[in-house]
Amino acid sequence: MTETNGYFQNDNEKEINVLNLQSLEAEAEKIIPKGGFGYIAGGSEDNWTLKENTEAFNHVQIVPHVLSNVEDPQTDTSIFGINVKTPIMMSPAAAQGLAHAKGEIDTAAGIAKAGALMSQSTYSSTSIADTMKAGNGAPQFFQLYMSKDWNFNENLLKEAKEAGAKAIILTSDATVDGYRESDVVNDFQFPIPMANLTKFSEGDGKGKGIGEIYAAAAQKIGPDDIKRIKDIAGLPVIVKGVQSPEDALLAIGAGADGIYVSNHGGRQLNGGPASFDVLSDVAKAVNHRVPIIFDSGIRRGSHVFKALASGADLVALARPIIYGLALGGADGVYSVVEHLNDEFKTTMQLAGTKTIEDVKNSKLLKK
Amino acid sequence: MTETNGYFQNDNEKEINVLNLQSLEAEAEKIIPKGGFGYIAGGSEDNWTLKENTEAFNHVQIVPHVLSNVEDPQTDTSIFGINVKTPIMMSPAAAQGLAHAKGEIDTAAGIAKAGALMSQSTYSSTSIADTMKAGNGAPQFFQLYMSKDWNFNENLLKEAKEAGAKAIILTSDATVDGYRESDVVNDFQFPIPMANLTKFSEGDGKGKGIGEIYAAAAQKIGPDDIKRIKDIAGLPVIVKGVQSPEDALLAIGAGADGIYVSNHGGRQLNGGPASFDVLSDVAKAVNHRVPIIFDSGIRRGSHVFKALASGADLVALARPIIYGLALGGADGVYSVVEHLNDEFKTTMQLAGTKTIEDVKNSKLLKK
């Protein structure tokens, strides 16, 4: 245990047994302090969209194909020419120091060990360069909560570029904080600083609620910002939070190099559709012009399969990986990704698919 | 506490913490006497329509639009040229003295403080003029339960006009009382008088059940009554309780100046559709000829958004506001409306809308 400002952080470092990703939540709840756990686990309003995110995978079914003559399914794939061992990626998520003393340092290390792609949040507990270093050369993306202060934005983008980030994820669905009741119930303020704020802004985030943090960010985000960020960073820009074909086309028209279909894990707008329920329509509109990352609701190997078969190139998740971080540090993170990838490989073999390309070409059934 | 005829009324006067509107019901149940609470909270028959009213908002989803370049959403709007700070309005609701010693006096004050529109019920605990005065110049509508006795109707309409009411709401869906089991279980009779009955009729309502009260009202209400009421009041007439395109057109053809889509909060006909489920069809028929008010089931900011995007110009609610009244008097009422408007503003920003007009032009998704 590490104590920071009266907040107790785990410092577990071990591989963990993962029965399934859902079961990790109750285990993590026992060891993450209440406010931090509520911040990580909670959604907005009555959590309808949060629950629907996972439920929606039951709206379609995988048609298994037998006599396919396949064995030993391969999960390696690539995005922007970057090779990864698995299409499972770490979603950008703030303040992972809430779950573990080492925060994103350990997440990056565990993700790297799994051969997966890491993404860092602007509101990380650890700095861009430190987190990148922990990944030991493994690919990482940097997520930008665009600030009203363009000096801040430029500093972050430059550090990301210099540290070796491969792309910028521009979050577009969080121009104000969703109404997250668990934070209200717990009267939650961040007990620990955010490294990028400490380094490049006046405050360090500590003692603030997520509402205050987001208030410093830009509310007005428009298509022109994509180009501006691309120019500063000199990296591909992926627009995160897209939930409609119209927005996907708008973003691509404005220069986006990737589309990230997400509803922020049900933490922002409640009463919107499950992220999975809009994926295939967005993918049809995108029509392979740029890659698609998908998150919000993935908990099972069969979900990974269904998302890829609906048009995603990579699938991302955060909560279960953060629970793995709390329970086992870098090795816990690794255990979670490995478990999910194992479930996914089982699904691939049983569905009669050998490669990620085969999965993407699978037809789902709506019954 | 104020005691009237053995009935204990709260006299709380304070702003309250509102986690969400649904959570207020259990808090209010602790402090409103059982019979009064049952009268306020109950629906008819097995409450199917009552429950469906809120559930129906999940039948469609908000498609959030990112990269919209908006900030600081504005909720001000207008109806009949009257400006209000929010599209959220107080539904007409009887006997608010059941919840608080000051009854509608405090409701009107709290609604005025929120910059919202107040409506008074014929069966109010306080008089038209007193309630209007409490609003301190803020706009109010008067709701008429049309009596068989036209002297009674004329007296009410004249007092409303003189006191400054801006429109008359003619309730058309309560020509007999719905079968409300909670009132039967509690053997509920009104323990406190109704000011307008005291003033203009023979009895004051005290000691009567809602069935007896409604029996004094007219059962036969027809299109011609709209014109008659308009002539007497010299005010716009809004027909409340409309649930079909046919009835909307009938009312407009007979001179109605507004349509109020409602199923009386699930308190009248059970086994009819959720109010929200019929809104868009009614709105298509009305086609902007007159304004539309909507109530029945609104509990969340996302519900306000969905109702406006389905054709409503204003949305109304009563139960949660009455719970706010019980818990905090005028300031409690204010707290509830402010909370709901805050949830709504969050939804507006996350959906990429800046004005009420933007919200109305939003397309919803059916998944």
Added chain:
Amino acid sequence: MTETNGYFQNDNEKEINVLNLQSLEAEAEKIIPKGGFGYIAGGSEDNWTLKENTEAFNHVQIVPHVLSNVEDPQTDTSIFGINVKTPIMMSPAAAQGLAHAKGEIDTAAGIAKAGALMSQSTYSSTSIADTMKAGNGAPQFFQLYMSKDWNFNENLLKEAKEAGAKAIILTSDATVDGYRESDVVNDFQFPIPMANLTKFSEGDGKGKGIGEIYAAAAQKIGPDDIKRIKDIAGLPVIVKGVQSPEDALLAIGAGADGIYVSNHGGRQLNGGPASFDVLSDVAKAVNHRVPIIFDSGIRRGSHVFKALASGADLVALARPIIYGLALGGADGVYSVVEHLNDEFKTTMQLAGTKTIEDVKNSKLLKK
């Protein structure tokens, strides 16, 4: 209490408070011996069809029409030229002595008091003539479980005709007993005799299970039996148990004077549709050539309305009325019918309908 063969029968004679028809079941369970209660309440297999019967009324909604200028709704109607005060009818149901010492005698008296139509089962606890007499001139139908023994059939039909029955209901959906688990769990055999068996067959039914009783009845029932029964009885014949347009047309083509849409209250075939879900298709096929009676699932005034609006001329039910019989004898029966008719009148008024003809012409909504 009356004790017969160790079976304790109530002899309550009083009007009862009916909160709603569903709530009667728990009250009746307290006073009807376990085996008898299980026989009355149970359905077949896992009760899917039994539950769906009532749930199905939520598949469509009543569109209330306001400004209809109606008051004082009238529930009187007629079938085969017989006037009744309500479209609510007693379904034929066996062995009502299980619920009350007076059995069908009291049911007939209570139904007559309510101005409703009574139907008697072949397997009644009381004789055709005695039950008819208890009705004191009020209209009754006689239901035939057609026996393999045509002497038995003839004796019954003649007694029915002589006693004044107005029509014969030929049950066609019970050529073998449904698999009713509650009877198996309770190892249920009829503890009391069946009057018609006592009079016209070798055994009296006592000590037998429903399977044995049904085994004495004909398994093979065909279109030709309709004519044969008509000829013997000289009365209109209504075919009960019809659930498809094809069967309705077959029965009418073979001479049926009425169609009785029913799935035997979910007691026979499980895994078939809710009775209400097939009503409108059957009604379309029948196209007013003969009257339609409907049962299976009716518990609310809104259900009565929906069934009539879907093509029924009369609606029938048994279980809740038998519970009323157990709780209050003839007056209990009366209380139940009156309560349901009151709920129905409330629905009529709120829907803007004045007559049964108006109800039949109402359009329902599918949302």
Added chain:
Amino acid sequence: MTETNGYFQNDNEKEINVLNLQSLEAEAEKIIPKGGFGYIAGGSEDNWTLKENTEAFNHVQIVPHVLSNVEDPQTDTSIFGINVKTPIMMSPAAAQGLAHAKGEIDTAAGIAKAGALMSQSTYSSTSIADTMKAGNGAPQFFQLYMSKDWNFNENLLKEAKEAGAKAIILTSDATVDGYRESDVVNDFQFPIPMANLTKFSEGDGKGKGIGEIYAAAAQKIGPDDIKRIKDIAGLPVIVKGVQSPEDALLAIGAGADGIYVSNHGGRQLNGGPASFDVLSDVAKAVNHRVPIIFDSGIRRGSHVFKALASGADLVALARPIIYGLALGGADGVYSVVEHLNDEFKTTMQLAGTKTIEDVKNSKLLKK
């Protein structure tokens, strides 16, 4: 009780009371050791497909036809010219020694007594010849988990042929083990040997988990294997695990003599459709060219009816029969099949069908 390697097996030999097939699970859980019970009862991942398998039968309804003039329904039918008394068949299921000391010996005897068709699993606790002998001349099929080792395959197929098996079932949906959480939770390894492994392979399966067992089997199974197996066995080959029209046509094109629609009782791919939900589309594609066997989810007589009416020629099940085996040995097995066949006969009679051909020609309703 018989104890093998610390694992306690029942040796009950008696007919049992079967209320319904679902109720057997809780009874069996009391007497089968935890690990063995978990192996038998469990499905994969979160059991969605397992539950949906049975739930799916409610997606369509049986339209009962009255006035059909039928009695005494006959359940006898045939497949490949083999006559059976019932269309209900034993699914191939591994390691029935987990449930009973005599394992498949007793299952075969009970199935034979019921006049049904037995199928043996490659991973049986008892040998092909012994199990066949226990059936005393009654028809049996042999199921092949195709090994990587073709000597093993040939040995099995030859023993099956010599022992008198009538067909080979080639399982194609288990090229890797589904992720079965109950086995993980129980850390389950087979405590008892598998007779065919003992006889023809290096290990006997004891002490291994199902994952290890499946790993010895072939992962690559293709259309050509059908022909190869046919040639070795000289028997018809049925491909098991088909869930799509495409795969059915592929298998038939490659020489399959029968199609076995199944999702392995929800034990393999989770997130695929209920087996029943794909049956009718597969049947349309097969178009009577070869017979269809169906399993996964059958628990009721009405399910048997619906599966046959959707295109199956035989329906199979395993879990409830294995529970009967645990509770009563051969006679327990017999009791379960008899009970299910009795429920099915009741359904046949109530639906107005006399023969299996009538059932197959019945139209189902989708409401």
